[in-house]
Amino acid sequence: MNPSLEPATTKSILAGSRKSWFGFPGWAGGLLLLTALLMLVNLYLIFMVAPTDAVLGQVQRIFYFHVPIAIVSFLAFFVVFVAGIGYLITRRRRWDSVAHAAAEVGVVFITLALLTGVIWARPVWGVWWTWEPRLTTTLILWLIYVAYLMLRAYVPDRNRAAVYAAAVGIIGFVDVPIVYYSVQWWRSIHPSAVVGPLANAGALEPIMQAVLFFSCGVFLLLFLYLLLERTALRNGEDRLSSLRFAQRRGVTDPD
Amino acid sequence: MRFWRPMAALVWKDLLLELRSRDIVVSALVFGLLVAVVFNFALNVSPGRVAELAPGILWVAFAFAGTLAMSRAFVREREQGGLEGLLLAPVSRDAIFLGKVLVSFIFMLIIEAALLPVFAVLLNFSAFSLTLALTILLATLGFATLGTLFSAIAVQTRSREIMLPALFFPVILPVLIGAVEVSGTVMGGGGLGDGGTARWLPLMAVFDAVFLVICPWIFSIIAEE
Numbered sequence: 341m342n343p344s345l346e347p348a349t350t351k352s353i354l355a356g357s358r359k360s361w362f363g364f365p366g367w368a369g370g371l372l373l374l375t376a377l378l379m380l381v382n383l384y385l386i387f388m389v390a391p392t393d394a395v396l397g398q399v400q401r402i403f404y405f406h407v408p409i410a411i412v413s414f415l416a417f418f419v420v421f422v423a424g425i426g427y428l429i430t431r432r433r434r435w436d437s438v439a440h441a442a443a444e445v446g447v448v449f450i451t452l453a454l455l456t457g458v459i460w461a462r463p464v465w466g467v468w469w470t471w472e473p474r475l476t477t478t479l480i481l482w483l484i485y486v487a488y489l490m491l492r493a494y495v496p497d498r499n500r501a502a503v504y505a506a507a508v509g510i511i512g513f514v515d516v517p518i519v520y521y522s523v524q525w526w527r528s529i530h531p532s533a534v535v536g537p538l539a540n541a542g543a544l545e546p547i548m549q550a551v552l553f554f555s556c557g558v559f560l561l562l563f564l565y566l567l568l569e570r571t572a573l574r575n576g577e578d579r580l581s582s583l584r585f586a587q588r589r590g591v592t593d594p595d
Numbered sequence: 596m597r598f599w600r601p602m603a604a605l606v607w608k609d610l611l612l613e614l615r616s617r618d619i620v621v622s623a624l625v626f627g628l629l630v631a632v633v634f635n636f637a638l639n640v641s642p643g644r645v646a647e648l649a650p651g652i653l654w655v656a657f658a659f660a661g662t663l664a665m666s667r668a669f670v671r672e673r674e675q676g677g678l679e680g681l682l683l684a685p686v687s688r689d690a691i692f693l694g695k696v697l698v699s700f701i702f703m704l705i706i707e708a709a710l711l712p713v714f715a716v717l718l719n720f721s722a723f724s725l726t727l728a729l730t731i732l733l734a735t736l737g738f739a740t741l742g743t744l745f746s747a748i749a750v751q752t753r754s755r756e757i758m759l760p761a762l763f764f765p766v767i768l769p770v771l772i773g774a775v776e777v778s779g780t781v782m783g784g785g786g787l788g789d790g791g792t793a794r795w796l797p798l799m800a801v802f803d804a805v806f807l808v809i810c811p812w813i814f815s816i817i818a819e820e
Binding site for chain 1: 748752768772802806
């Protein structure tokens with residue numbers, strides 16, 4: 341017989357972990373509420389206030405989702421990089437939890453950025469995909485951080501996984517500028533097939549710029565909320581597994 | 596002395612092991628030849644399209660054969676418990692890492708030197724070019740540096756056959772692009788300074804330099820675990 345922790349205890353550990361982040365309860369709910377409200381405002385701005393693009397039409401509105409999501413995903417991988425260095429220097433689990441959470445949220449966001457990009461490219465450029473430098477770099481980033489998450493899943497030991505993940509997070513981030521330049525040069529040799537109205541992304545209308553700016557802010561808040569929530573959950577998982585470990589030892593250990 | 600002697604000993608040990616078993620170089624060579632044959636049928640390489648297709652086939656074969664060789668290098672250490680012994684020895688971690696890089700570099704150069712004439716015959720291009728040799732040296736150095744670090748990581752995971760290529764290929768991509776571009780220039784009859792060589796060779800050199808600094812540092816950290 342291997343008695344496990346009460347389900348109620350498990351739940352309270354996972355739920356209680358979020359309180360330990362800022363020291364007061366309910367921050368997560370507050371941030372969620374704020375993000376949700378601002379997201380509604382954001383949707384209103386995007387679909388009601390922002391003018392319809394003269395050349396591209398309604399489809400251009402996906403731009404207000406695509407750009408902020410892409411920016412936030414790059415930010416997420418920067419967080420992975422910084423938290424990885426932080427973990428290697430301090431060896432505190434907290435840093436690793438932040439890195440892991442940022443990588444997971446970053447992969448979700450970059451997947452969305454790729455998908456919205458593909459949806460946008462079809463009507464605007466006439467192709468679903470083109471090996472344009474930014475697109476290609478984004479795809480490579482996606483591959484690097486999916487490998488990062490695979491690595492975390494495939495290393496059984498928790499501390500080892502943290503160190504290896506930090507290593508890959510650092511190398512992946514250092515590699516990004518080199519990838520970008522190499523793809524850009526490669527592209528300049530093999531001319532792009534893209535001939536579309538957006539081949540040169542000219543200056544935006546002030547109102548469009550404002551909506552884009554607002555949308556960036558809202559998605560940043562959403563990222564912050566997801567990051568903090570996931571980090572808190574990760575810390576809770578750590579606490580739970582160490583409790584389980586201690587309990588198992590207490591049961592099987594004769595003394 | 597404290598740095599070079601252990602490193603040389605490590606390199607010699609791996610070369611001696613390989614000289615007696617020959618399993619890494621031989622299996623990678625057979626694999627590289629298979630790539631050439633498979634691609635020939637998959638892409639239907641006619642004489643007119645050699646300059647277009649041959650560089651890609653060449654570097655896909657080199658990259659895949661290289662990952663095969665590099666993953667074997669650390670599996671052997673792990674199976675025999677050699678890695679623990681190495682890390683317990685009073686030797687600088689940099690010496691261990693750079694020794695392993697040098698071994699992988701030598702193995703890959705041997706494989707590439709053997710594959711290149713065969714590919715030149717099969718695909719009808721001229722393999723005698725100083726520019727191509729320089730490209731192979733720079734690209735292989737990058738492959739060996741990054742590949743050694745990633746295979747040291749991948750060997751500790753549950754599915755290491757997948758983990759090494761999954762980590763390695765996205766990060767090495769700039770070197771692969773550069774190598775293919777320069778080889779294409781060479782096979783099209785160009786030399787040093789033609790086409791994009793003035794860009795790609797420095798890019799590969801920068802890549803090698805950056806990762807020759809970062810990778811030993813990261814290895815010394817992960818080796819503690």
